[in-house]
Amino acid sequence: MNNEGTSNCTDTGAGSQAVPFCTISAAAKIVKPGQTVRIKTWGHYDENVVIDRSGEPGKPITFTADTEDFSSAAYLEFGRSLTISGASHVAVRGLHSYGGVDVRRSTDVELDRVYVSNGASAGLVIGEGSVGVRAVRSRLLGVRVEGGARGTVLSRNQLDIGFERGVDVIDAPETAVTNNTLVSGCGTTISVRGAASSGSAVFNNVLFTWPTDCASAEPRKGIEVAASATAGTRADYNLITGPELKSTPYTWGGTGYQTPAAFAAATGQGAHDILAPDYSKVGAKDGSPTIDSGDPTAPGVLPTDTYGRPTADDPRVANTGKDGGYIDRGAFETQDVLKGVTLSIDPAWAPAGTTVKATAVPDGRWPTGLTYHYDFGDGTAPVVTKATTAEHVYSSPCACVAKVTAVNGVGEKVSSFDQPAKVTAPGPLTTAFTVTPLLPTSSDPFTRRAPLTVSVDTDDTAAPWPVTSTDVDFGDGTQGHIDNLGDLEHTYKMPGTYDVTVTMQDAKGAKSTAKRSVKVDYTPSGYVATEPFRLLDTRTTNTPVQGGTATLVTLPAGPAVPGHRLSGGMAVAVLNVTVTGATEDTHLSVWPSGQPRPVTSNVNIKAGGTSSNTVTVPIGAYGTVSAQLNSGRAALIVDFVGYYQPNVGQRFSPVTPTRVVDTRTTGGALGGGQTRTVKVAGVNGIPADATAVALNLTGTGATEQAHVIAYPDPAKRPTTSNLNVEPGKDKSNQAIVPVGPNGTITLFTNSGSTHLVVDAVGYYGKDGNALFTPVVPKRLADTRTTGKVAPGATTTVSGLPANAIGAALNVTATESIAPGFLTVHAFGTPRTSASSLNTLPGLTVPNHVMTPVADGKVSVFNSWGGSNHVITDLLGYFTQS
Structure with a gap:
């Protein structure tokens, strides 16, 4: 129902x-x-x-x-x-x-x-002449047996007694109160009274007398048998305990007895009773006097306890029950509770034909009397034994899984965890290894993983015996060691081809060495656009950069910068680097820490001036990049723009430089403290869902020295800068800007006014074409060794990978004789009116340039303003990998 x-x-x-x-x-x-x-x-x-x-x-x-x-x-x-x-x-x-x-x-x-x-009046009442009623394995709140009920059995019950008498037998002959656990607070715990209650039995019970406030003044008693009920009534093998032992444990025929000995001497009952002063040690727990001390022949005995568990013999305890019996007193039977069993195999790694030894260690109350079933995992029949060890010979190689199951005397069983047994083919130790890049994964993009990190995996080694030593020479002057067969990680400081050597030794003393040449390089990566933030400003720390001394710039992984959580797996940083207050004409180089300083430069600065440039640089050792002035001293400001990382981010699509806005013809100059929102996505061939755009910013007609910021959200202007403008000078800088609301970006200048010319050179998005591979900054061309580029002339720069569709370059114009501009575009394609950098007489002007590439080449057009030397440095390239 x-x-x-x-x-x-x-x-x-x-x-x-x-x-x-x-x-x-x-x-x-x-x-x-x-x-x-x-x-x-x-x-x-x-x-x-x-x-x-x-x-x-x-x-x-x-x-x-x-x-x-x-x-x-x-x-x-x-x-x-x-x-x-x-x-x-x-x-x-x-x-x-x-x-x-x-x-x-x-x-x-x-x-x-x-x-x-x-x-x-009682939780359970049995009466009115009932015969053969059995209340067993139950939880009761007091019991009264009355009215001529005959042959009642109360066995293996828990009684939480809330009445003046716990078990009260009145005029009910042949009642058996056996193997119960009773907690009493007031009155009498077990009472047998009335003229018709003869022939009753009280055996194997545990009585807890507990302190409580009682409504009645009746004294507390343990077992009470009235004079009218003593005929044929028996009591033995009971245990009385609790804080209220000052009460009367026994009353027989109206006379009280304070000890089992006095009770037995006077009545012949209770000879095997126990009075236990320390109640905390009584119960179904190790050391309890109830264990294996009852009478298995008592009236009403059940073969199972209150939880249905069978009578069990604790092998650690002497059987003091009647005739050597081992039933426990009370409702609960102490069992061999098997918590678990562990298995070890020795040797766990050996060639076929070797005798291995399995050892089981049980975790339970009773460590003896168990049967073990050893399954060696190779399809052979389990070995069944009472021994804690078993031997076995594997006949053929396998990656076997051994297990042992322990079974106690009452049928409870527990199995061990799987224990691997590596069975190998006989033969010599032969080292073999592979080297693979270790990259961040798209499922966990924030995993800390430095670029140029590899894993040396030795699992393919033929090792008949356990490998006890693996030594790796990584070929760059560093070594690694482990005490087994496994993987070793290593981060190289720079790309290159390295001779990796692995030497192994096994448990039998055999040695083997293998060597191979490994090419280590940067991995094509996607771009992750971030809201720009200031990373370093030496003006606030009074720690200017010094000529000839490298300054480390730490890239903050994780939540180091509040509101700007960065991945520990980023491989390349995109920075806006500004140098100001130089003590002399000089230039700044930025490169991956741990590598030699390259011959390239990123920012050129006149004494007392301010100059900035976008820098795309691989992240070097310990998550840092290095910045160094060629000479003199200056303040360094570094703004974080975004980063590239393998397996995450967006792909890049270069576009033919396209003018987005020119305030000389639209909207007028941007005034100090003003903002202007410009549409960049969904126009000029850039899709509406682009996540970031690469732009060339040019400032012209500035009325005073100022800085320009390009940023995504008009409501959240950062404290960074992208372009420093000066009166009388046309200045350019490239920026990668996340796309803001409705496909826009916002422009801001802090003072004066300036015209801005914005040219789009590419975009990032889910439908982008190419991933970025950085390089150690590399000089591709320098016309100072071949002659100046004449006004209106074009020079071709080669040396890019044949499969590159785009490149990140640092292009520098120097020894200019007149104002003008350079335009960088894919080789063999028409140029547009957009500019890549503006040249100024007497100044060396660099700019970060992202441009399409064709046949591994780009073209650099020089305007008609005057001749220039052009220096082209490669920072990385884009491929459709």
Whole structure:
């Protein structure tokens, strides 16, 4: 029966599984001998249940909630009771009654795993001539057996007693109170009284006397048998404990006894009783005097305890029970609780044909008396033994998994974790290894992984015996060591081809060496646009950069900069580098730390001036880049713009330089403190979903020295800068700017006014074409060795990879004789009116240039203003890899 809302129940049907009864009472009215009423566990039933129908011998009527313990049951609501009246051959299992249980005028009734938590005068009442009632493995709140009830058995129950008398037997002959655990607070814990209660038995019980405030002044007593009930009544093998032992443990025939010895001497009862002063050591725990000390022949003894566990012999404890018996006293039987078992294989790595030894270590109460089933994982039959070791010979190589299962004397079993057994082919130790790049993954893009990091994997080594030493010479002057066969990670400081040598030694002393040439290079990467932020300003730290001394600039991975979480796996940084307040004419180089300073430069500066440039640079050792002045001293300002990283970010699509805005013809000059929003995505061939754009910014007609910022969100202007403008000079700088709301960017200048010319040279997005591969800064061309580029002439720069479709260059104009500009475009393609940098007489002007590439070449056009020397440095290139 089942009264859940989805059960489709009814009390007018036949009570099938498909259409169950809604109430227990409905089933009780029609159940027949031999039938079972199955009650939905966890169900709550607001009804008083009366069972008055009978089964037959061998065909009982059964009501069961299908539960094996008190963790689940069927519940009669508060105040609702169960009554068995005038019935016979009835069994009730797994029912929780909040209103008590009464058994009247009934025969052969079993109450099993019943939980009674309330009642009018006692939780369970058995009376009115009932015969053969058994309350077993239950949790009860006081029991009264009365009214001529005969042959009642109370066994393996827990009794939380809330009445003046816990188990009260009144005029009920042959009542057996056996193997119960009773907690009493007031009055008498077990009482046998009345003229008709002769022939009763009180055995194997554990009585806890507990301090509490009692309504009655009646003295506390443990076991009390009235004079009218002593005939044929027996009591033995009980244990009394608790803080209230100052009460009277025994009263027999009206006389009290304070010790088992006095009780036994006067009555012949309780000779094997125990009075245990320390109650904390009593119970189902190691060292308890209840273990293996009961009488297995006592009336009403059950073969299982309150949880259904069988009687078990603790091999660590002497059997002090009757005739060497080992039943425990109380409701609980101490078991060999197997927590686990571990397995070791020795040797766990050996060639086929070697004898290996398996050792099991159990984790349980009883380490003896276990049976072990050793499964060596090669398809052979398990070895079954009581020994904690077993030997085995593997006949052929395998990556086998061994396991052991331990079984105790009551059938509980537990298995070990899988234990690998590496069975190899006989033969010599032969070193083999592979070297692969270790890259961040798209699933965990913030994993700290420095560029040029590799893994040396030795798992392909033919090793018949365990490898005890692996030494790696990485070919760059560094070595690595591990004490086994495995992987070693290493980060190279710069790309190159290295001779990697691996030497191994095994457990038998054999050695083997292998060597191979490994090319280490940067990996093509996508671009991650970030909101720009200031990374370094030596003006605030009073630590100017010095000529001839490298300054380390740390790239902050993780949450080091609030609001700007950066990946620990970034390989290339895009920075805006500004040099100001130089003490002399000089230039600045930026390169990956740990590598030699290149001959290239990034920023050229006149004494007292301010100059800036975008720098794309691989990240060097320890997550840093180096910056160094050629000479003199100056302040250095570094703004973080974005980064490239393998397996993440957006691809780049270079475009023919396209003018986005020219304030000389549209909108007028940008005034100091003013902003102007410019559409950059969704126009001029740049898709609307582009995430960042590469722009060339040119300032002209500035009225005073100022700086210009290009940024994505008009509401969040950063403290960085992109371009420094001066009166009378046209100045350019390239910027990579994240796209803001509605495909726009915002321009700002801090003072004066200036015209701005903005040319788009490419974009990043999910539909981009190419990934970026950085290089150690490399000089591609220098016309100072071949002659100046004449006005209106074009010079071709080669040396780029043939598969490159774009490049990041640092282009420098020097020894200019007149104002003008340079335009960089793909070789063999028409140039446009857009400029890449502006030339100024007497000044050396660099600019970061991103440009399309064709056939591994780019063209540099010099305007008609005057001749120039042009220096072209390669920072990296884009490919459709």
